[in-house]
Amino acid sequence: MATAELKIASDTHHDEHDHEHHGNFWTNYVFSQDHKVIAKQFLITGIFWALIGGAMSVIFRLQLGFPNATVEWLKPLLGDWITADGKIDPEFYLALVTMHGTIMVFFVLTAGLSGTFSNYLIPLQIGARDMASGFMNMLSYWFFFVSSVIMFSSIFIETGPASGSWVIYPPLSALPQAMSGSGLGMTLWLASMALFIVSTLLGGINYITTVINMRTNGMSFSRLPLTIWAFFLTATIGLLSFPVLLSAALLLIFDRHFGTSFYLSEIYINGEALPNQGGSPILFQHLFWFLGHPEVYIVLLPALGITSEVISTNSRKPIFGYKAMIGSMIGISVLSFVVWAHHMFVTGMNPFLGSVFTLLTLVIAIPSAVKVFNYMTTLWGGNIKFTTGMLFSIGLVSFFISGGLTGLFVGNSAVDIQLHDTYFVVAHFHLVMGSATFFGLLAGVYHWFPKMFGRMMNEKLGYIHFWLSFAGVYLVFFPLHYIGIAGFPRRYYSFTNFNAFNDFTDLNMLVSIAAIITFGAQLIFVFNFFYSIFRGRLASLNPWGSNTLEWTTPRFPGHGNWPGEIPTVYRWPYDYSKPGAKEDFIMQNVPYSETPESNTPEENELIKLELSNDDLIIQAGEETPKKQNDQDNTQEHN
């Protein structure tokens, strides 16, 4: 059905591939079905959310870093959430933490990252005119948009947004009488997330179908750039795990509104014993983390894919261990489904399960380690150009190491008893997931900006942005390890009630100041981003000397991406600095027959195949005298 539509679409637009797609403002920029426009919509919405989520963290860091200061001056912004004596209301503190977590994980690093780069790069790098279904793709964005509107509006309601933390464990999230955020705020949270999941699924189905069915001639799976491998696996994980979160949310909605007892049992609250019996809060946790853990990789894998590409390009070297990189990503994807209960070691789950999940969790460290070593070997012996994208990619690898290593603490059930739900965990996941992924996102923006907008971002501002962020992130999150080892629990409004947690005001202050500076540095990026769209230096066609297909398109690729035929692919994407070659890169669409000086004997063998391949295209071209219908073309070859 969808392909039929597309065929009609591409038939009618035959002669327009060369020019801009004609249409009005609404169909071009708002309800567009062009993957490039949709990608930009995701990106800009993601940037918006990142600013909101970041600003929230700055506000609650003020409370943590300066517990005695009054924040009267926030009153115009926050109104009654500032108490009479000028403090942040404890419940609002929790609301901020909850919204911050939800926004960062789902809206920024899932939708903002996969939505942007899977959409943008999949068709361009595999050589397709667009996504398998442009319409579903458009729907995916608009579901996300509506979901965003709902989540955003929940911040402004009187009882406040959801406040039971981003994991929304019931009964806290199920009972409006338990905290005010569990009233309307939670209802909106659930509604928003349900739509969000629909958006993710619509997007994911599209990414998977497109990668499988619409690769150009010669683009076999073993020639796919690692970015595409990462997006493909990410979408697959998402497709398998997000529905579980949806069902968890649905059952919670039933418990909240229809009197069921999936998660509720034997509760006495506010002077009243509730009728619910027989439910289990643990059930929710299993369902939640069945998504929740894969979600970590849904967030991280695309970032790793992006850095593979950026590091290889700017080291002027092939990525080391291409196959091992794919293998480890597949390994991580599979294992990510069988480690979820490491978030539940001390929830009262059967201790035997704890042992099993410890084992599986630590096994997942192996493919992760392989990836790190491969990145480092890629740098080794390189000829490194520090573009801003490259800086952020190296930053990612550093965070991935630093944060990944602490996974060996919290993944080991015996050690996790003490560390669970302390600041140690906050330090761990912010480095390995939050900051690493965030840097991957930024690396991607800097690297593909010239393709997206036809202009360059300013490098100097990029450098300043990077160094402030890199130092900033370490200053924010490294000290949290010490605070965590000292036992400080997370989601605490203040630590003054306990003698055990009465120390570290100095570190907390340092962290908060660093957080403010880090956040400020992101504003430099925002400026650079928007200003460069209009005023940036015009980009050359292939500014980084990169091998992949997107750099064969015009400066401003129109609807359909390539004005003429889609290029055919003859080689893998990482022929950088190949011995004998004239330049230090050979693009994927250059046949071996044109590079006799750098071919290996096996590659010389492939030349014969190339010729027959060309014949095939010419023959097919003769059958349809007009321009070849690309849909047919790709389908024939798969």
Add this chain to the structure above:
Amino acid sequence: MFGILLAAGIILVIGILIMMFRLEVLVDIVKRKSGKPGHSNKINAFLFMAFGIVGVVWILWYSWAEFDRYNLPLASKHGAETDELFWITTAITGVVFIITNILLFYFSFKYQHQEGKRAKFYPHNNKLELIWTVLPAIALAVLISKGLIVWGDIMEKAPDDAEVIEVMGYQFAWDVRYPGKDNSFGDYDFRLIDGSNLFGLDLEDDNSYDDFSALEIHIPKGKTVLVNIRARDVLHSFYLPHFRVKMDAVPGMQTHFKFEATKTTAEMRAELNDPEFNYELACAEICGRGHFSMRKIVVVDELEDYEKWKAQQKAWLKLNPDYLSKVPAAKREAAIIKAGITKEELNASL
């Protein structure tokens, strides 16, 4: 006033950014063809190296100098093992952390772009890849096997002679219940909970008559304590930082944690040279507005002091004699004796 200043500040910053932006574009166009990295490449490479060295030195120094601040005093038997595992893990990961990060920064520095140089075409090396698959696997095997042994010990069933107590979390406090002289807890039912009967004690059960509650949790040193953990409304988590104990409190499901304290409160006070010191119970699972204030003091006594303390505690029923009316008439006499209710108390409650 503040608003005007803020606006002026923002305009100034944006102005500076625009200036920088313009300047850079100009310099860029004049000075070099695009694509060739210039001076800034060297600076970035140098900064990576400097960052790595300063960072590692700072971390090592802080970890050394401030050890006593972030290292939480330990007071339980199993905690010694989990702490040991923690420090083994720290040693292994610490070494890897420093080596890999420094190498990452060193490679960035060493292999920075040089005009006329060519990168090494080095797409793979199966032997290397095998090595760094196997090495982490071995290190992990060590950590896992030790971890599983320790975990197994901690989660093992408590011995029969363990001292059993019950702790219940609710918004926003903890309460503790002891089984009393008969050493068995009375039944409870959440539907019986009210303003005084916080635990929902079932007064039809004989075992409940001598159960008592206390303002502070007392436990003995040198004897296994089994804590039965309950929650009344939402999730909480029973967290004793000094004892390396943490277990969620779940409504509708009892959870357990057994441990053995190794230092009395008095001993810890002497060791830390802090006469004010107290062990504390905290909540480690978000439970609402007052999550950060769910504190209860835990006192570790020598065994004989502990027994003495227990003997002095008054049964809950004795403190709430009005609840005698809930006791079935046939059992009332026995309940009065078991709870140790005196004549005067009885009369006062009538």
